[in-house]
Amino acid sequence: MDELALLRDFRCQDASEDGAREHARAALRAAAERQRRRRRRGLLVLALAGAALLAGAAYGIVRGLIVGSPAPPEVREQPARFGHSAELIPVPHPEDPQLGEARVAAVLESSVGTVYLFSSPNAGGLCASTWIEGNRGYQGRLNIASVCGRAAESFYGSGSEEFRGKTTWLFYGRAGDGVARVSLRFGDKTVDVPLTGRYFLAEFPGPPNQLPDRFLSYGADGKLLEQHAFGGPLAARLRVPPPPPHPVTQPHEVATIDARGGAERVTLLVARASDGSYCQTVRSDRTPTNSGCSVPRPKPREIGVTAMNFGGAPDGILLLVGRVGSEITRLELRYQDGRVATVPLHERWALYEVVPADYAEGRRPQTLVGRDSAGREIASRSLPWTKRG
Numbered sequence: 001m002d003e004l005a006l007l008r009d010f011r012c013q014d015a016s017e018d019g020a021r022e023h024a025r026a027a028l029r030a031a032a033e034r035q036r037r038r039r040r041r042g043l044l045v046l047a048l049a050g051a052a053l054l055a056g057a058a059y060g061i062v063r064g065l066i067v068g069s070p071a072p073p074e075v076r077e078q079p080a081r082f083g084h085s086a087e088l089i090p091v092p093h094p095e096d097p098q099l100g101e102a103r104v105a106a107v108l109e110s111s112v113g114t115v116y117l118f119s120s121p122n123a124g125g126l127c128a129s130t131w132i133e134g135n136r137g138y139q140g141r142l143n144i145a146s147v148c149g150r151a152a153e154s155f156y157g158s159g160s161e162e163f164r165g166k167t168t169w170l171f172y173g174r175a176g177d178g179v180a181r182v183s184l185r186f187g188d189k190t191v192d193v194p195l196t197g198r199y200f201l202a203e204f205p206g207p208p209n210q211l212p213d214r215f216l217s218y219g220a221d222g223k224l225l226e227q228h229a230f231g232g233p234l235a236a237r238l239r240v241p242p243p244p245p246h247p248v249t250q251p252h253e254v255a256t257i258d259a260r261g262g263a264e265r266v267t268l269l270v271a272r273a274s275d276g277s278y279c280q281t282v283r284s285d286r287t288p289t290n291s292g293c294s295v296p297r298p299k300p301r302e303i304g305v306t307a308m309n310f311g312g313a314p315d316g317i318l319l320l321v322g323r324v325g326s327e328i329t330r331l332e333l334r335y336q337d338g339r340v341a342t343v344p345l346h347e348r349w350a351l352y353e354v355v356p357a358d359y360a361e362g363r364r365p366q367t368l369v370g371r372d373s374a375g376r377e378i379a380s381r382s383l384p385w386t387k388r389g
Contacts, residue, residue, distance in 0.1 A: 067104050067105065070104075071099070071118045071120075075131065075142065077100075078144065079096075079100060087385075088312075088313050088354075088356075089354075094123030095124065096122060096127075097118075097120045097122055097129050098120050099144075101120050101121060102118040103118065104118060105128065106172075108202065110170070111166060111168055112161070112163045114132070114133045115131070115201060115203075119174070122148050126150075126174060127146050127148040128148075128173050128199060130146075130157075130170060130201065134163075145157060147173055154174065154175050154179055156174075156200075157171075157172055158171045168203055169204050169205065169211075170201070171193065173199070175198050175199070176226065178219055178225065179219065179225060180220040181195075182195060182200055182216070182217050183216040184204070185215075211230065214230060245275040245277060246274050246279070247279045248271070250271060251269040251270060254349045255350075255351035257351055259284070259317050259353045264285065264287070266284045266310070267282070267283055268282055268321060268349060274293075277295055277296055278293070278296075279291070279292070282308065287310055287316065287317065290308065300327040301325050301327050302324070303322075303368050304324060304325075305320050305323070305331070305381070306320070306322050307319070307320060318356075319353055319354070320333070320368070321350065321351055322349070324345065324379075325379065326348070327372050327378060328378065330370070330375070331370055334365070335358065335363060336364050336366050343368070366383060367381065367386070368380065
C-alpha cells in the first residue's frame with residue numbers, strides 16, 4: 001500500500017517516541033483493509049508498474065488517464081483560453097509552465113477529491129503543477145498551482161487549497177537527479193513521501209496539527225543529499241489563510257466608456273474592501289464581468305492603473321483600469337510612436353480603451369505618466385509588454 005495515506009493521516013501529537021510508528025502501522029493496516037474492500041467492489045486501483053489507471057470522478061472531465069500520458073485537453077489549452085496566450089498584446093513569461101506540453105506525472109486521492117500532478121517544461125527547467133479535478137475559478141478557468149526548478153535539484157511547492165467546503169494541504173514537486181528517496185520531518189518524526197518516477201504528490205493534515213519542519217532527500221546509498229527548512233514565506237503560506245477581502249460598501253459607478261467604436265458600453269464600479277483596499281468591477285453588455293477585491297490603494301505619488309485583457313484574445317478589449325494617488329491630477333499615456341494621450345480620471349480612477357490598431361509593435365502604449373496640479377511629472381509606470389534595457 002502506498003504511503004500517501006500514511007502521510008495524510010500522520011499526527012505528530014503522539015505522546016511517546018513510538019507513537020507515530022504505532023499510528024503508522026495502524027493506518028497501514030486500515031488502509032490495506034480499505035484497499036481490499038475497494039478491490040472487492042471492483043474499483044480501479046493504482047498500478048504498481050509506474051502507471052496509474054484512474055476511475056473517473058463524479059465531478060470531473062478526466063477519464064482513464066495513465067501516468068505519462070498527455071494532460072487532458074482542458075489543461076493543455078488553459079494558457080490559450082485564459083492565460084498569457086489570451087493577452088491582446090503578448091507579454092513574455094518564459095518562467096511559466098508550458099502547459100501545452102504537460103503530461104500526467106502523479107495522482108492522489110485526497111480528502112477533497114482526485115488531485116492530478118502535471119509535469120511540463122519552462123525556459124529554465126521543469127515545472128510541477130497540481131489541479132484538484134473539478135476545481136474552477138473565474139470564468140471557468142482551472143485553479144492550477146505550479147512550482148518550477150532545475151532538473152539537477154529537487155524543487156517543491158506546498159500550500160492549502162479550499163474546495164467543496166474543505167481545505168486540503170498539499171505537498172508536491174520533483175526529486176532532483178540522483179535522488180532516490182524524499183522525506184518530510186515533523187519535529188522528531190520523519191515520514192517518507194512516495195515517488196512516482198521523479199515526481200511526488202502528497203497531502204498532510206495541516207493546521208491545527210503540526211506542519212513539516214524540513215524537506216530531506218537521499219541518494220540510493222542512503223546518503224543525505226538535500227535538506228531545506230520549511231520556514232519564512234513558505235511556512236506562512238501553509239498556515240490557515242485569512243478570509244478573502246469582501247466589499248464593505250455598495251459598489252458605485254465611477255466611469256463609463258463606449259468601446260469598440262461605440263458598439264459596447266463598459267462600466268467601472270468600485271467599492272471599499274474589508275482589508276482597506278478596493279473592490280473593482282468592470283462590466284458590459286457583451287463581455288463577461290471582471291470583478292475582484294484586493295485592488296491596492298496607491299500611494300500619493302503612485303500610479304495603480306494596470307492593463308486588463310477584458311474578454312481576452314482574440315475578441316476582447318484591452319483596457320487600462322485602476323486608481324492614481326492623491327497627488328496626481330492628470331494622467332498621460334505615451335505610445336511607442338511618440339503620441340501622447342490624456343487618460344481621463346474620475347474620482348482618481350481610470351477606465352481607458354486601447355484600440356486594436358495600437359496592439360501592433362511600434363504603435364503600442366508604453367508608459368503612464370502622472371502629473372501634479374502644477375503640471376510636474378511626479379510618477380510613471382511602464383506597461384508590462386514594454387521592452388526593458
